[in-house]
Amino acid sequence: MNGTLLEVSGVSVTFDGFRAINNLSFAIGPAELRAIIGPNGAGKTTFMDIVTGKTRPDEGKVVWGDMAQSLLRMSEAQIARIGIGRKFQRPTVFEDQTVTENLVMALRAPRSPFAVLGWRAKPADMDRVQALATEVGLEDALPRKAGELSHGQKQWLEIAMLLAQEPKLLLVDEPAAGMTLAEREHTTRLLVDLAKTRAVVVVEHDMEFVRRLDCRVTVLHEGAVLAEGSLDHVTSNPHVIEVYLGR
Template identity: 80%
Template sequence: MSALLEVSGVTVSFDGFRAINNLTFAIGAAELRAIIGPNGAGKSTFMDIVTGKTRPDSGSVTFGEKSVSLLKLSEAQIARAGIGRKFQRPTVFEDQTVRENLTLALKAARSPWAVLVWRKSAADEARIVTLAEQVGLGDRLEQKAGILSHGQKQWLEIAMLLAQEPKLLLVDEPAAGMTLAEREKTTELLVDIAKTRAVVVVEHDMDFVRRLNCKVTVLHEGAVLAEGSLDHVTKNQTVIDVYLGRG
């Protein structure tokens, strides 16, 4: 089976500093993957490259069944192709209700005329309810996003990304700032989402990564240092020396 996302020989430098160094790895179509590594390992730059925010100096990044080159697409085109990214801090419309946030996020034509004439259908409303229930906000549809807890805002943003029907979801440090109960709920949510699409989680919290129970890629100095189960990579002496030993 071919990979959904394939990164091959990617290198990118900023002012002489090589942030990504011949990075090569692949993500499957319905796979949950955790990416860990010390600060400066290239984790954020990797996501910037995949979403079109940063252009590499060399290498290739292909996506989908037809192996489309993401390096030829704009950020908007990449998003429409099926890649969603969630940053560490939730970005929701706090003065709008959960329902209104999800309505705004629904996948639809975005031309000026299409936006003017668009009306929410019964199918759209059903989709909104389903998304809210999926992330545990089914009883909060009429609540303004601004009064949700930090964890609930994170879930709402995930639901907003799911409304775009992505094939790949990039999630940056979802456990940060969450209560234990919220972290457990987030684990369950990400595992469930990865049954139907690819989910890549960048995370520092090893307990959270362990609960994800997925393949782990360790980055260091812009390249893959180790890959495998969490137990496998945490026994790697080099990983211990450059990352885990720092704790």
């Protein structure tokens, strides 16, 4: 694997005769920010479904970490526990609970029924909650109910809840959608900072947001990698212009 955190190799999957992923191969490093772009139907969501165990491919390998573990042999829960977190486009937080309560519920802790019943947050847990809120810019919102937060703040809270699980890879789906300009700028800084200590893969349609991320870009088309490199490199590729940019 040699410096590779996630390797997807020769992966294909077909739904009712439609090949959503077609011999897909690429790799993600252990502390890397990567953007994945492509038109609707390019396979972006299916790729994330495969990595997180929601969808099983027809063929190919998905290998994780230095020990070269096969993700295809793991359940969704096992994949989450080894360090893969996924953030969907729509934030999923407990709106009737405070930011603090959301983060406490997200902390890594024993999950057996008896352990959950007896678990109580310790001072170290509350210190961790404070640190997570500060990391995403919600330190002043800890007492507020999540339902009172802006759309962007809910997105940051969900990211913090994923960070509470100490992931090595974050899959983030269209984080800039519906955000104000200030929220987008904050989200850009947050994702760039997070990628200094873990892998962050951002699936995004907004090319200006991708440009701000200033990272390696993978372009998917018809379930395969069409181009890869800097944003300027891939957007100057004639094939990318033809199938994605439309000009």
